[in-house]
Amino acid sequence: MAKLARLDDIVSLCKRRGFIYQSSEIYGGLASCYDYGPLGAELKRNVRNAWWKHVVQMREDVVGLDCSILMHPMVWKASGHADKFADLVTVCKKCGTRSRVDHLQDSKPSNAPVPAEPQQSQDLSGKVCPACGAVGQFGQPMAFKLMFETQMGANVDDTMTLFLRPETAQGIFANFRNVLDSTRIKVPFGIAQIGKSFRNEVTTKAFIFRTREFEQAELEFFCKPGTDESWFEHWKQQRFNWYLEYGIKKENLRFREHEKDELAHYAKACVDVEYKFPFGSGDWQELEGIANRTDYDLRQHQRGIRTMNDWYENKGDLTKIALRQESEDYLKGPLAYFDEETRERYVPYVIEPSAGIDRSTLAFLVDAYDEEQVNNEQRNLLRFHPALAPVKAGVFPLVKKDGMPEIAMNIYNDLKKYFTVFYDEKAAVGRRYRRQDEAGTPYCITVDGQSREDNTVTVRERDSMEQTRVHIDQVKTYLREKLDL
């Protein structure tokens, strides 16, 4: 029975073995930023590759993309981030609870028609605290810049303010036309991208779970309106199964459907894939969101393109411009699609599975962590899926003499061309096995006295600790099969 991991155990293992360090640690650390060490860099890259393999490589209807992090500021005007990502927040003086101003309810139900645009009124005297029920006990609303800003242009007198992207998705929408024009792909199809995004979160959380700089793996899958609901189901299942396939235990994974009132402004439906992380109140936490973004984004960008003159005239001040209304024949716009077979024009609907690479990596770490008693000693190990394991095999001479190191080194030099392998001849072999267990290495190959006589070695398996004798010439093939690589 696997032991329940505590987050503290994971954090200290990560530091000790070189998976994850705090950023800028020698300077006291930088809040919410973390670095991946030698083993962590391998693990994270394997997580990325596993995602790419299933979402892009193994599908004929998805292509990849790798956009710049810096994009034209109008992208964020059109997407809604420039406005929606500037929430006003206030604190209840009575109970100290923090609330978003636009989420507060009036104390008396008003019969006045709901304004089309939610006004950013500073008058909170009639608002109710959702936590304690106090009316009008709010402090001065605080503004938050949820997007990171930076400047482009070396000349300080002539710079343009840009945003670090808060999601990778907009780069995909912005390249929708390019991909259509430069490939022969047709709807339904998807564009996938893995990359860094940045959000100035009000609060960060739990190690690498919520950081302000994070890595996303996003797919925007474009489909014909009316087929969106079945594609939504398709990707829901695909993505859930992906986590299971790479070793997440079934009992720690679930779906959570979003309620209508918690849906983002662009979404028609959204479901989260949640993992039972060992922090907080032991609550389920989101690994990935799968949303039906409808045709919102592509249509917004068509409005954005139409607004460019206003942008120039206002010298790039996003706060002074409003997106122009959609053209009446928006179905002929640059981001609309013409289906040659049915002779129909439409703006595709988008199904978006959006996964957090850092979160997945943490989940795989937590789920793989195990402690067990062996001969009255504790054995710590990471039961990684072989594809995710940072090191695929350790190669050891049983002892450091009698020609064993030479044979082992030859095996290592051969294997390293195909797998990430690690050579070790220090200390007793049992200790070396345990060291590899803690790094999650699935196999260890040991050269012993018999190896010189019959050219065989032992292959020891991480999870069962069982050993098999394999001919040296067969080691590579044996690992290939076992690792499924």
Added chain:
RNA sequence: GCGGGCGUAGCUCAGUGGUAGAGCGUCACGUUGCCAACGUGAAUGUCGUGAGUUCAAGUCUCAUCGCCCGCUCCA
């Protein structure tokens, strides 16, 4: 941002005003023939950072940075 807890060796931690420690880990040599063996030896600390109180601060005070828990939000 608010409230609570915490910060001493790579990791886990002891140290309540008087010479900075232990276990594990790491390294070297010897030994060792399959699961964290043993022996000998070694390296490793701005006691998170900065001020203050004191003859004397890891220890007391203040500030600051960072981590964990809660509020809130999200990939």
